[in-house]
Amino acid sequence: MDRTCISSPPFFFFFQRAIHKTFHSTLSINLLYISFITMPDIQLLTRDVNGPNTAPIKPRVERQWNIKAAPAVARSRNPIRETLASITANPPSTSATLINLGLGDPTHYPLAAPPPAATTAVRDALESERSNGYVLGAGTIEARQAVADYHKKWDNVDYTVDSIVLTHGVGHAIDMIFSILCPHGDSKANVLLPRPGFSQYSSLLASFGTDIRYYDCIEEKNWEVDVEMIDSLCDENTKALVIINPSNPCGSNYSRESLQKIVAVAEKNKVVVIADEIYGHMTWDGAFTPLAALSDSVPILTLSGLSKRFLLPGWRFGWICLHDPLSVAGDIKRGMATSGNRFMGPSSLTQKALPEILATPGSWFDEVTAKIETNAKIMYNAIQATPGISTNFPSGALYMLVRIDPKILPQLADDVAFATALYREEAVFALPGICFEAPGYVRLVLGAPADIMSEVAERLRAFCERHARV
Numbered sequence: 001m002d003r004t005c006i007s008s009p010p011f012f013f014f015f016q017r018a019i020h021k022t023f024h025s026t027l028s029i030n031l032l033y034i035s036f037i038t039m040p041d042i043q044l045l046t047r048d049v050n051g052p053n054t055a056p057i058k059p060r061v062e063r064q065w066n067i068k069a070a071p072a073v074a075r076s077r078n079p080i081r082e083t084l085a086s087i088t089a090n091p092p093s094t095s096a097t098l099i100n101l102g103l104g105d106p107t108h109y110p111l112a113a114p115p116p117a118a119t120t121a122v123r124d125a126l127e128s129e130r131s132n133g134y135v136l137g138a139g140t141i142e143a144r145q146a147v148a149d150y151h152k153k154w155d156n157v158d159y160t161v162d163s164i165v166l167t168h169g170v171g172h173a174i175d176m177i178f179s180i181l182c183p184h185g186d187s188k189a190n191v192l193l194p195r196p197g198f199s200q201y202s203s204l205l206a207s208f209g210t211d212i213r214y215y216d217c218i219e220e221k222n223w224e225v226d227v228e229m230i231d232s233l234c235d236e237n238t239k240a241l242v243i244i245n246p247s248n249p250c251g252s253n254y255s256r257e258s259l260q261k262i263v264a265v266a267e268k269n270k271v272v273v274i275a276d277e278i279y280g281h282m283t284w285d286g287a288f289t290p291l292a293a294l295s296d297s298v299p300i301l302t303l304s305g306l307s308k309r310f311l312l313p314g315w316r317f318g319w320i321c322l323h324d325p326l327s328v329a330g331d332i333k334r335g336m337a338t339s340g341n342r343f344m345g346p347s348s349l350t351q352k353a354l355p356e357i358l359a360t361p362g363s364w365f366d367e368v369t370a371k372i373e374t375n376a377k378i379m380y381n382a383i384q385a386t387p388g389i390s391t392n393f394p395s396g397a398l399y400m401l402v403r404i405d406p407k408i409l410p411q412l413a414d415d416v417a418f419a420t421a422l423y424r425e426e427a428v429f430a431l432p433g434i435c436f437e438a439p440g441y442v443r444l445v446l447g448a449p450a451d452i453m454s455e456v457a458e459r460l461r462a463f464c465e466r467h468a469r470v
């Protein structure tokens with residue numbers, strides 16, 4: 001478009017009239033105007049219309065560059081990335097192959113191939129060339145219906161399409177919920193997080209300036225939630241309670257009874273629950289109970305996606321489902337709809353393929369879960385015979401949290417020291433507990449093939465025997 005030509009006001013007027021004549025519907029005219037306004041040329045045009053000569057002439061002041069990030073940037077830290085840099089600062093002193101049990105990425109080794117439908121359905125969507133356009137901000141109706149069907153099939157919970165929004169992974173879902181619930185910079189607003197827990201929650205909350213209150217998960221009770229502590233931490237400014245089940249990093253799968261107690265304490269305090277169920281149904285020692293299935297009053301925001309159970313973390317695909325039996329969370333629902341429009345949802349190709357991906361049969365998941373269970377047994381049995389470390393047998397997710405006994409391993413009681421020495425002496429990379437608010441522990445990812453897990457078990461035993469004070 002020639003800018004000098006259409007910049008003149010009479011032409012612009014003529015242009016508007018022409019559009020009105022061509023399109024007799026105001027809707028299409030508005031749409032046309034909106035799309036023109038977002039075009040850079042027309043933005044210049046609207047400024048030019050006023051005329052550059054009408055502004056008073058100011059003396060020209062030499063400006064200096066002065067670019068500063070908002071305070072939120074400094075507040076937002078990622079402890080995992082920071083610790084990773086410090087542990088790997090010096091290379092291993094052994095020639096043994098490096099084994100990485102640090103990052104919770106099931107594709108690293110990989111644990112298994114992704115569901116076959118994921119590959120074929122996305123390829124079909126790509127080759128059809130009919131799924132390349134923008135879709136609804138919250139996601140296509142078909143894709144959201146597929147999410148509703150999935151949770152009906154696996155959780156026996158009914159979600160309506162308008163209470164579901166698709167996101168760029170669960171990380172984006174968490175950010176979206178906090179942006180709906182937590183006023184920026186309001187330090188009175190608080191959110192309750194599990195300790196040990198997944199650090200992305202605290203990183204995001206820090207950027208909002210929201211107060212973080214940790215409640216304990218109790219090791220002696222198989223990492224069950226301390227419900228009394230939740231009760232004592234809630235106040236009128238509590239915006240949400242976060243429950244991660246099955247747990248990263250504990251590898252625990254909460255019992256139905258303890259989940260019922262969580263719903264009861266949320267009901268008593270009238271607090272919304274964020275149920276991070278990205279590892280939902282990835283259990284082997286007892287069935288998984290979805291939190292929403294237990295609530296007939298408390299609003300539950302269920303988070304899930306393709307990153308863990310479907311072994312597709314790089315696809316950046318997740319969702320939020322709102323379960324609101326008493327319809328008290330209408331504001332959240334509206335917030336979800338507007339937030340969805342800010343980023344126009346995840347990839348149209350994955351959305352198109354979603355019904356087929358989510359229809360993956362139970363037998364495929366069983367095979368993957370059986371592999372994780374085998375790994376859990378290998379590590380658990382080895383740790384029983386290793387001095388200075390102990391663990392609970394995990395029952396879900398992809399992790400094992402290992403406790404360091406400071407009496408037997410005094411020089412390695414600090415978890416960063418432990419992880420650093422393990423990396424240096426045995427070429428095994430694992431994340432120290434401080435990344436999960438669990439100092440004195442180390443987290444192992446159970447996502448490598450069984451022979452590699454056995455190798456880790458051997459190196460771990462040699463390492464602890466060498467350092468143990470007997």
Ligand SMILES: *Cc1c(COP(=O)(O)O)cnc(C)c1O
Binds near residue numbers: 170198244278305
């Ligand atoms: C991995 C993980 C996520 C992140 O999921 P993405 O969909 O990859 O963003 C969320 N919550 C927990 C507890 C996780 O372990």
